[in-house]
Amino acid sequence: MDYGDFVSKRKSLVIAPAGYGKTHSIAECLRHTHGKQLILTHTHAGVASLKEKIQKQEDIEHFCYKIETITSIAQKYVNAFYCGDDIPEQDNTSEYYPFIIEKAKILFKIKPIQHVIKATYAGLFVDEYQDCTLAQHELLTVLSDILPIHIFGDPLQGIFGFKGQELVDFDRDLTSFERVPDLSEPWRWKNINSDLGDCLKCIRAKLEKRESIDLSLYESHIEILQTPENDKYTYKSDYNKKIWELTNENGVLIIHPDSTSVNVRKAFIGRFNNAFLLVEAIDSNDFYKFSHKFTSINTENIYSALYELMPVLFNGTTSRDEWFTANGLKNKQNQLDKKLINPIKENIERLKQSVSMSLISKTLKEIKKLPRIKCYRKELFSDLCKALTQAEYKDVSVYEAMKEIRNIKRRVGRKVQGKCIGTTLLTKGLEFDTVAILDTHKFECSKNFYVAITRACRRLIIFTETKQLSLD
Numbered sequence: 001m002d003y004g005d006f007v008s009k010r011k012s013l014v015i016a017p018a019g020y021g022k023t024h025s026i027a028e029c030l031r032h033t034h035g036k037q038l039i040l041t042h043t044h045a046g047v048a049s050l051k052e053k054i055q056k057q058e059d060i061e062h063f064c065y066k067i068e069t070i071t072s073i074a075q076k077y078v079n080a081f082y083c084g085d086d087i088p089e090q091d092n093t094s095e096y097y098p099f100i101i102e103k104a105k106i107l108f109k110i111k112p113i114q115h116v117i118k119a120t121y122a123g124l125f126v127d128e129y130q131d132c133t134l135a136q137h138e139l140l141t142v143l144s145d146i147l148p149i150h151i152f153g154d155p156l157q158g159i160f161g162f163k164g165q166e167l168v169d170f171d172r173d174l175t176s177f178e179r180v181p182d183l184s185e186p187w188r189w190k191n192i193n194s195d196l197g198d199c200l201k202c203i204r205a206k207l208e209k210r211e212s213i214d215l216s217l218y219e220s221h222i223e224i225l226q227t228p229e230n231d232k233y234t235y236k237s238d239y240n241k242k243i244w245e246l247t248n249e250n251g252v253l254i255i256h257p258d259s260t261s262v263n264v265r266k267a268f269i270g271r272f273n274n275a276f277l278l279v280e281a282i283d284s285n286d287f288y289k290f291s292h293k294f295t296s297i298n299t300e301n302i303y304s305a306l307y308e309l310m311p312v313l314f315n316g317t318t319s320r321d322e323w324f325t326a327n328g329l330k331n332k333q334n335q336l337d338k339k340l341i342n343p344i345k346e347n348i349e350r351l352k353q354s355v356s357m358s359l360i361s362k363t364l365k366e367i368k369k370l371p372r373i374k375c376y377r378k379e380l381f382s383d384l385c386k387a388l389t390q391a392e393y394k395d396v397s398v399y400e401a402m403k404e405i406r407n408i409k410r411r412v413g414r415k416v417q418g419k420c421i422g423t424t425l426l427t428k429g430l431e432f433d434t435v436a437i438l439d440t441h442k443f444e445c446s447k448n449f450y451v452a453i454t455r456a457c458r459r460l461i462i463f464t465e466t467k468q469l470s471l472d
Helices: 003-008 022-030 044-055 070-081 093-107 111-120 134-144 194-208 229-233 238-246 263-271 285-296 302-313 316-320 335-353 357-368 378-394 398-412 446-453
Strands: 011-015 037-041 065-069 123-126 149-153 223-226 252-255 419-422 432-437 456-464
Touching: 003 011, 003 022, 022 044, 022 149, 037 044, 037 070, 044 065, 065 070, 070 093, 070 134, 093 134, 123 134, 134 149, 194 446, 194 456, 223 238, 229 238, 229 263, 238 252, 238 432, 238 456, 263 419, 285 302, 285 378, 285 398, 302 316, 302 335, 302 357, 302 378, 335 357, 357 378, 378 398, 432 446, 446 456
Parallel strands: 011 149, 037 065, 037 123, 123 149, 223 456, 252 419, 252 432, 432 456
Antiparallel strands: none
């Protein structure tokens, strides 16, 4: 790729398959630009990944670029310049984000705001352009009238539907962009597992031609376990044993094919002893729903509120009921149990006298220490505790504190690592040493399948009831 030529164009486009050196190419492009560059992507995980990789390039100064999501940059300008009082609540995501994008598009057409943008940035890069909705594409088109724009995308990875909104069509909507030759080398696997990289390159070629995939052709370099779907929870089945083996590794991503409900992933975590971290959506309504619960808390209902919240944050009612009743804490005879329960008992008595959000946060953290109490929603728990503390410190509602915490994550990104379970939508842009795809036969979309298999750097494990996949 001729980086100098790419950035010299007013509007340029390159097709960048997963693992083909896209972030490296963005970093190289920065070496051929002058002034601060704005780099936009779609997810907080994508922001964190871009930041981490570009920061490793020691000769690229951090003040030469700014990385954000498309929604966060739109949100920033709307919050700064929009004068109306009709902004939807942020937890109403179906209305809030379309509103933010539409108002930002209008604001970016105003001359004084254009001057602000030009004074702040010299150029614009957009990553994962295939995930742009038409509304986001229109917003970026307005920005392209202000700044030179260089986009990286891959139609085979266009999996974000944004509640049915139509995605950008490269052939129809990007005719004004000058396209340079596609990135063609699978660098992610070059020095780690080149055979896996070659397999994925071959599978990609078949998917682009809309051909069916015969997984048996790749069994020498991809672990294929043909096994009944229900065996994942069957004691000592091959499926079950393999997952238990993965709990002993680091850098493991489990990908579940069902993105419609978080409950199936919560159930999976519970079945495997809370070994995996639940990857949650940045705008999961639960973050806002549970922060709203603290609006009505008072000295009379503090205990019942905590009692009802515990099964949501921790592993159900059984473990809770070892320590708590509906009316109070259980009396424990064991000295160690008494030592663990006493701080909680003292905190609750203080809360019955005067409600303190920071003390509620401390109490939840003490509850988390109890034996057999397992927190399977670690991010929700962590952010809720932070929001409680910040709400008291800043004298705002827990809901307002939660909004600020989530918006900061949207801007700065969130690193996902360890042993995790998510969906293609939640893990797109991430890399893990080992990736295991559950019930692969349930994938219907070739794009989701391609995103799933390309998250693996060293080892890819596919569980499926059939080795013949027909994907749309």
